[in-house]
Amino acid sequence: MKIERIEWKRLHLPLKDPFEASFGRLAKRDFLLISVHSEGETGYAESVAMPFPYYNEETTDTILYMLDAIMIPMLLKSPIERPEDVDRLFSSIRRNNMAKAALEGAVWDLYAKQQGLSLAHALGGKRKEIDVGVSVGIEPSVEDVVRKVEGFVADGYKKIKVKIKPGFDITLIEALRKRFGDSLPLMADANSAYTLDQLDLIKELDHYNLIMIEQPLAHDDIVDHARLQHQLNTPICLDESIHTAEDARRAIELGSCKIINIKIGRVGGLTEAKKIHDFCQANDVPVWCGGMLESGVGRAHNIAITSLPNFTIPGDTSASSRYWAQDIVVPEVDFLRPGILAVPDGPGIGYAINWSAVEALKVQEKSYSHTNVTI
Numbered sequence: 001m002k003i004e005r006i007e008w009k010r011l012h013l014p015l016k017d018p019f020e021a022s023f024g025r026l027a028k029r030d031f032l033l034i035s036v037h038s039e040g041e042t043g044y045a046e047s048v049a050m051p052f053p054y055y056n057e058e059t060t061d062t063i064l065y066m067l068d069a070i071m072i073p074m075l076l077k078s079p080i081e082r083p084e085d086v087d088r089l090f091s092s093i094r095r096n097n098m099a100k101a102a103l104e105g106a107v108w109d110l111y112a113k114q115q116g117l118s119l120a121h122a123l124g125g126k127r128k129e130i131d132v133g134v135s136v137g138i139e140p141s142v143e144d145v146v147r148k149v150e151g152f153v154a155d156g157y158k159k160i161k162v163k164i165k166p167g168f169d170i171t172l173i174e175a176l177r178k179r180f181g182d183s184l185p186l187m188a189d190a191n192s193a194y195t196l197d198q199l200d201l202i203k204e205l206d207h208y209n210l211i212m213i214e215q216p217l218a219h220d221d222i223v224d225h226a227r228l229q230h231q232l233n234t235p236i237c238l239d240e241s242i243h244t245a246e247d248a249r250r251a252i253e254l255g256s257c258k259i260i261n262i263k264i265g266r267v268g269g270l271t272e273a274k275k276i277h278d279f280c281q282a283n284d285v286p287v288w289c290g291g292m293l294e295s296g297v298g299r300a301h302n303i304a305i306t307s308l309p310n311f312t313i314p315g316d317t318s319a320s321s322r323y324w325a326q327d328i329v330v331p332e333v334d335f336l337r338p339g340i341l342a343v344p345d346g347p348g349i350g351y352a353i354n355w356s357a358v359e360a361l362k363v364q365e366k367s368y369s370h371t372n373v374t375i
């Protein structure tokens, strides 16, 4: 697999409605669409960092720097046979997982296309359809969230995740249970907004039959989460705290969580995502695929990894129309049946790029080949 050219295009894609979590509010997506070219095929992926370092330490600009100064030159000068070689190549670079994942993901798509396989199949996924849920942001009032959830329930989403923060938690969950009853598959994501000092408040959430509580405590903690899990009936799911399969092993050994949210970007790529999946499967810990408000390209990667067998809980990969007036893929990501997405069986990610949409959203771009990169 001789990599001849690598490009990024920086896109600004406006959200239909601003999305808010305890870490901040977002009105548009600012991300890099990555293309990796080899022998007539092109692999695609996108960078998933937020524009601010409040979810994790990366931003679109830190990714741009890492790709431009370090990772693209490294990739262009290294012999690559399989996508796992990219994971190995970048293993000496500490963290910067979303930068690594953006390039590694494009090489996975390229590799699958060169083998004539769907990305799902290349990863070892067998599932042809996946159940999906939706993540609902914080709104000005509890009633606003209830109204939004009404729409998503009507759409047929299989899991409703709501964002919570101190002062916007028990009253919200209470209102949702009152309106939709106990059988609605409901969970809450705190994005690290609480500490163990709020134990009594967090324990109140035990009364609402939540499927799980996602990342209640600090982004870099597994010790307090273990103490909390031992006093909580509701399963804890870790998102921010898990960056590697080793992190997953430690958290599971300690009893810090009963479920893991796998995000390809947060863990540095599909190779590591698959390792976490496999470790969790061997230890009877279910996983699901988290979202980062991706365009259709990132959504396609999420669908592919979700075809693996231990993704037994509906993820955050909703339809394109949940976020975008127009997505950058054709066809757009849409339900096969309510709450169900088809896993594409065409080569690679199974979606084409809508280049006229990309050109309209583009704010910056750069192309690299052996002739313009000093290696």
Ligand SMILES: O=C(O)CCC(=O)c1ccccc1C(=O)O
Pocket (backbone or CB within 6 Å): 021, 055, 134, 135, 189, 191, 239, 290, 291, 292, 293, 294, 316, 317, 318
């Ligand atoms: O719909 C999605 O893509 C998931 C939205 C979401 O919850 C989220 C979005 C941005 C950053 C972090 C998170 C999260 O899961 O914590």
Ligand SMILES: [Mg+2]
Pocket (backbone or CB within 6 Å): 189, 191, 214, 215, 239, 240, 261, 290
């Ligand atoms: Mg989360």
